[in-house]
Amino acid sequence: KAGVTQTPRYLIKTRGQQVTLSCSPISGHRSVSWYQQTPGQGLQFLFEYFSETQRNKGNFPGRFSGRQFSNSRSEMNVSTLELGDSALYLCASSLVRGASTDTQYFGPGTRLTVL
Amino acid sequence: KQEVTQIPAALSVPEGENLVLNCSFTDSAIYNLQWFRQDPGKGLTSLLLIQSSQREQTSGRLNASLDKSSGRSTLYIAASQPGDSATYLCAVLGTDSWGKLQFGAGTQVVVTP
Numbered sequence: 001k002a003g004v005t006q007t008p009r010y011l012i013k014t015r016g017q018q019v020t021l022s023c024s025p026i027s028g029h030r031s032v033s034w035y036q037q038t039p040g041q042g043l044q045f046l047f048e049y050f051s052e053t054q055r056n057k058g059n060f061p062g063r064f065s066g067r068q069f070s071n072s073r074s075e076m077n078v079s080t081l082e083l084g085d086s087a088l089y090l091c092a093s094s095l096v097r098g099a100s101t102d103t104q105y106f107g108p109g110t111r112l113t114v115l
Numbered sequence: 116k117q118e119v120t121q122i123p124a125a126l127s128v129p130e131g132e133n134l135v136l137n138c139s140f141t142d143s144a145i146y147n148l149q150w151f152r153q154d155p156g157k158g159l160t161s162l163l164l165i166q167s168s169q170r171e172q173t174s175g176r177l178n179a180s181l182d183k184s185s186g187r188s189t190l191y192i193a194a195s196q197p198g199d200s201a202t203y204l205c206a207v208l209g210t211d212s213w214g215k216l217q218f219g220a221g222t223q224v225v226v227t228p
Contacts, residue, residue: 004158031214033214033215033216035216042218042219042220042221043204043206043216043218045215045216045217048213048214048215050213050214055213055214056212056213056214056215058215088156090158090159092159092216094214097213097214098146098210098213098214099146100146100147100166100167100168101147101164101166102146102147102208103147103149103161103164104149104161104208104214104216105161106151106158106159106160106161107158108157108158109157109158111156
């Protein structure tokens with residue numbers, strides 16, 4: 001079974017631009033979570049989608065948004081990019097939600113550099 | 116608010132030694148705890164998941180224990196190899212945080228030949 005895939009793997013943008021990242025979960029998984037990883041803050045939760053609805057959101061400004069499609073694929077969008085948005089963005093999918101067996105499987109990430 | 120701490124932040128051992136990595140968390144209302152491995156610039160690889168009702172899980176040379184009442188987990192890696200060099204992260208899934216893993220800062224491990 002294919003793992004979680006993320007595209008693109010690398011992105012370079014300039015301040016003020018916007019960017020869209022894509023995540024395809026493992027087949028059959030309906031929950032998709034997004035995380036931002038930076039050297040200073042570590043791994044921080046952005047949001048979680050389940051059945052096309054955002055169920056949980058972390059403490060990020062409204063410039064960060066996302067959506068999930070009927071096939072469970074998810075996208076996240078960052079508008080008006082700032083230098084501090086440079087990070088590794090990781091997507092994770094899980095089969096079971098809110099249970100002790102809820103295991104999150106991560107993709108390889110998208111490395112975003114903002115110049 | 117859940118806080119996850121990993122000690123030590125970095126560890127260097129000679130090949131063949133056993134590794135002991137520690138993780139502590141402040142809120143015991145969790146569904147499970149996961150241990151991950153991350154190689155530089157890469158995504159996270161799930162190593163072990165311990166359900167809140169379990170005390171330990173084993174996979175090959177890896178063994179993880181969980182003491183939910185004291186908020187602690189330990190990952191043991193037996194007979195370390197240079198290929199075990201990576202950053203190891205623990206994360207808890209809270210019962211009130213749908214889909215949100217709370218991560219520690221990680222322990223960077225170097226195994227020298």
